[in-house]
Amino acid sequence: MLLEDQHPHNKAIMIAVLGKPNVGKSSFINHLLGFDLSIVSSKPQTTRNNFHCAFTIDRTEVVLVDTPGVHSNSQELNKRMNGQAQMGAEGVDLNFVLLDLTTNVVGEFKDFIKNFEHPLAKTWIIFTKADLINKEAITLTETMKALTELCPTIEKHFVISSKDGHNIHELTGAIQDASISGPHMYPNGDVSNKNQRFFVTEYIREQAFRLLKEELPYEVAVVIDEYKDVRKKDEEAAPEAHISASILVNRPSQRAIVVGRGGSIIKEIGVNARKKIEAMTGGKVHLNLHVKVSPKWFNNNFVLDEIGLPRTQNSARVWRKK
Ligand SMILES: Nc1nc2c(ncn2[C@@H]2O[C@H](COP(=O)(O)OP(=O)(O)OP(=O)(O)O)[C@@H](O)[C@H]2O)c(=O)[nH]1
Ligand SMILES: [Mg+2]
Structure with a gap:
């Protein structure tokens, strides 16, 4: 065949x-x-x-x-x-x-x-x-x-x-x-070499870029804490995912800005990102967002590796968590 x-x-x-x-x-x-x-x-x-x-x-x-x-x-x-x-x-x-x-x-x-x-x-x-x-x-x-x-x-x-x-x-x-x-690399209809977890972090970060001002978007990173696909008994039922993610910021004062008055900003980030994630997964998504202070995460090997950015030839000797 x-x-x-x-x-x-x-x-x-x-x-x-x-x-x-x-x-x-x-x-x-x-x-x-x-x-x-x-x-x-x-x-x-x-x-x-x-x-x-x-x-x-x-x-x-x-x-x-x-x-x-x-x-x-x-x-x-x-x-x-x-x-x-x-x-x-x-x-x-x-x-x-x-x-x-x-x-x-x-x-x-x-x-x-x-x-x-x-x-x-x-x-x-x-x-x-x-x-x-x-x-x-x-x-x-x-x-x-x-x-x-x-x-x-x-x-x-x-x-x-x-x-x-x-x-x-x-x-x-x-x-x-x-x-x-030549043969195709993505014959089964896949569109990327990155998985849905990656795009979830991107869609959350996209909202941070849209809703936050000045230098703040550049001091925000997103990491997934938990990603659970809920299995339904009915195989025809739409998929459902429970996702918890952390928005990392550099300083405590930034945490308050990302949360917003009465949680208004983080709520808006969550609602907008969830819509885009649901469009991607084709099912219901429960999205839980937390804001965590991770001082100078943008110089931290562990965080940079976690968000898919490996060291390069030009990398400095970077700060490590003891
Ligand atoms: N009017 C107009 N705006 C555009 C066009 N292409 C992109 N933009 C706008 O330019 C801005 C930057 O677009 P992006 O696609 O994020 O640019 P990028 O090169 O991927 O940027 P980085 O990821 O930051 O390197 C956005 O506000 C877009 O809406 C275009 O053809 N016409
Ligand atoms: Mg771009």
């Missing part, structure tokens, strides 16, 4: 989606996937881990690797986030470097290259947020010349918008043409 994932007409491609923080990497991925898998916020450095986001177009499987925005920062958390971007680009067939058209794209690209340690293999430039500029007025000839001088492996460029879908169809056609004959 011919296995569907090994059909001779199957094609596949893995693409790293790279760029500076806030250029629209996760929004772009969600637009191509057709649903909001990856978390998005108006604040930079929302994505912290790299992970696969898979979808198919006819017999072509496209695996996009979402990555944290590349930036320079000496904090251990940020070093590991940059490490995730480098790792996300390892072994891929193609790199997409996203540049936000509302910024100085050549300057931003220079800054990206400076902080991205490895030379880029085959690369396409994706100019994002085209809905925010006058598309008729842009000419990219000089810009592309400057970018190609900085990175000779650039092959193509596209001007897109994840808000109104501008040029997305042309881009997916080009992705299909660039894909290679």
Whole structure:
């Protein structure tokens, strides 16, 4: 019997989606996937881990690797986030470097290259947020010349918008043409190499990014304390999950802000995150949130390992709990 994932007409491609923080990497991925898998916020450095986001177009499987925005920062958390971007680009067939058209794209690209340690293999430039500029007025000839001088492996460029879908169809056609004959990595309909526990922590953190101000979202991490799938006697019944998670903050004063007056903020985080988790699991979710003070968790090996950020070459000797 011919296995569907090994059909001779199957094609596949893995693409790293790279760029500076806030250029629209996760929004772009969600637009191509057709649903909001990856978390998005108006604040930079929302994505912290790299992970696969898979979808198919006819017999072509496209695996996009979402990555944290590349930036320079000496904090251990940020070093590991940059490490995730480098790792996300390892072994891929193609790199997409996203540049936000509302910024100085050549300057931003220079800054990206400076902080991205490895030379880029085959690369396409994706100019994002085209809905925010006058598309008729842009000419990219000089810009592309400057970018190609900085990175000779650039092959193509596209001007897109994840808000109104501008040029997305042309881009997916080009992705299909660039894909290679081979088996699929996610033949059973899985969409990621990360599990539901990971996305639960992301959907809670997404609310923290939306509802908390200034530096606070950057000093928040989420860890799962307990995740229980409740087995129902009736096999047809929708699944049910009981989840307890801790929101870690750096200082006691931040705990009070995250809880909010009369528990209002943590309640809003919980209600919004639960809706998204239920949409993912397709069943009822009981979500219990606690706020814990974990001083300088962003320099703590144990916490960083727990949230899926391994040490990198640039990691400092970091503080350990005795
Ligand atoms: N108008 C407009 N806004 C966009 C577009 N793409 C992304 N955005 C907005 O840009 C902001 C950042 O988007 P993200 O997708 O989180 O960016 P990112 O590159 O993944 O950011 P990090 O994970 O922080 O590196 C959000 O407010 C998005 O709504 C676009 O095509 N048009
Ligand atoms: Mg992102």
